[in-house]
Amino acid sequence: MNPVFEEYCRRRLEEIEAAGLPRQLRHWGTGTTRVIQFQGRELLNFASNDYLGLSVDPRVRSQLQVLPAESAGATSSRLITGNHSMYELLENGIACFKRTEAVLVFTSGYAAALGTIPALVEKGDFIVMDKLCHACLLDGARLSGALIRVYPHNNLKRCGELLQRCRAQGGRQARVLLLTESIFSMDGDLAPLDELVALKRKYQAWLMVDEAHATGVLGKNGRGGAEHFNVENEVDITLGTLSKALGCVGGFICGSHLLKKLLINRARSLLYSTGLPSVVCRAATAAVGVLQNDPAPRERLWKNIQRLANLLKQPVQVPIVPIIIGDERRCMEQAERLFQAGIMTPAVRYPTVARGKARLRISLTAAHTEEDITRLADCLRELATSAG
Numbered sequence: 001m002n003p004v005f006e007e008y009c010r011r012r013l014e015e016i017e018a019a020g021l022p023r024q025l026r027h028w029g030t031g032t033t034r035v036i037q038f039q040g041r042e043l044l045n046f047a048s049n050d051y052l053g054l055s056v057d058p059r060v061r062s063q064l065q066v067l068p069a070e071s072a073g074a075t076s077s078r079l080i081t082g083n084h085s086m087y088e089l090l091e092n093g094i095a096c097f098k099r100t101e102a103v104l105v106f107t108s109g110y111a112a113a114l115g116t117i118p119a120l121v122e123k124g125d126f127i128v129m130d131k132l133c134h135a136c137l138l139d140g141a142r143l144s145g146a147l148i149r150v151y152p153h154n155n156l157k158r159c160g161e162l163l164q165r166c167r168a169q170g171g172r173q174a175r176v177l178l179l180t181e182s183i184f185s186m187d188g189d190l191a192p193l194d195e196l197v198a199l200k201r202k203y204q205a206w207l208m209v210d211e212a213h214a215t216g217v218l219g220k221n222g223r224g225g226a227e228h229f230n231v232e233n234e235v236d237i238t239l240g241t242l243s244k245a246l247g248c249v250g251g252f253i254c255g256s257h258l259l260k261k262l263l264i265n266r267a268r269s270l271l272y273s274t275g276l277p278s279v280v281c282r283a284a285t286a287a288v289g290v291l292q293n294d295p296a297p298r299e300r301l302w303k304n305i306q307r308l309a310n311l312l313k314q315p316v317q318v319p320i321v322p323i324i325i326g327d328e329r330r331c332m333e334q335a336e337r338l339f340q341a342g343i344m345t346p347a348v349r350y351p352t353v354a355r356g357k358a359r360l361r362i363s364l365t366a367a368h369t370e371e372d373i374t375r376l377a378d379c380l381r382e383l384a385t386s387a388g
Helices: 003-018 085-098 109-120 135-144 156-170 193-202 257-266 278-293 296-312 328-340 370-387
Strands: 035-038 041-045 102-106 126-130 147-151 176-181 206-210 237-241 251-255 320-326 358-363
Touching: 041 370, 085 102, 085 237, 085 251, 085 278, 102 109, 102 257, 109 135, 109 176, 109 206, 109 237, 109 251, 109 257, 126 135, 126 156, 135 176, 147 156, 156 176, 156 193, 176 193, 193 206, 251 257, 278 296, 296 370, 320 328, 328 358, 328 370
Parallel strands: 126 147, 126 176, 176 206, 206 237
Antiparallel strands: 035 041, 102 251, 237 251, 320 358
């Protein structure tokens, strides 16, 4: 053991503890999208991103068996021997569903962001992004070396000013990338994609939209925020994930054939990562098929969203419902009270959200029952009454 190194780790941990921000891994038992086990207790699970319950859908789970001729892993990167036939089926399936020219699958949504953004812009270019964009977009932007400008959340006036400034500073040849999520993962609200498209056009920027939490949720056919706002043909790069409404694992980029070819040559998180096992791609392909052909899971999800909105007497736009507490320690206490009442709802604190903006983050799914939603609403009302 290096005593200097150990002392550094101890000191940093003490600072985290003093700030009331310690984190630890819990060992969860078996469970489903709706119910999860912890230390022999059964809890209602309102922490899952499995919005449609497809991770436990028999049509998806039936694909999770390694065939005799398969290995358990891809064994190499996609650019060597890890690009098995199931990748083509999966990418074609997503492209058909998303109505896009081409799709490239990565090992995660995070990897897709980290590989794509630096492949498109670099030092001398510009990135304009919403303040509440997910960490993967911010990290990808930082890796690119481009000049980053951040506008206050959904502040279109400031976004336009920054785009105008970047365009003026860089001239007509400058590359300007506009980044946003469609559903913001911690606030449960929407980006006005139609208005962002108008700004993109005005200032000749490229628009990249993170549809991680919107795919399978928003739009008449579940294609996401771009479908919801009727701007699918105006989005240059779409980021998605297989690990939320599709219930599997992995990420993907939708766009043109040329974009896909460029990323195959320049996206470092694709070039230098072992691919996904064929069994994972097969399950994800099945999930895409369910999403395309069976509206029932989405219908159940939206019934639950409306049910909670009615019970809480407040608008609920998407499956993500933040209950803002503010103080980090009090938020942890509220989460513990829910835990003791048999409900798992995470306490989200700095640095995931700003200091003083700690919140309980509720995630609704198609797997929850009417009784589950009622029980959650009752517990939230009790917390609010005691806090008042």
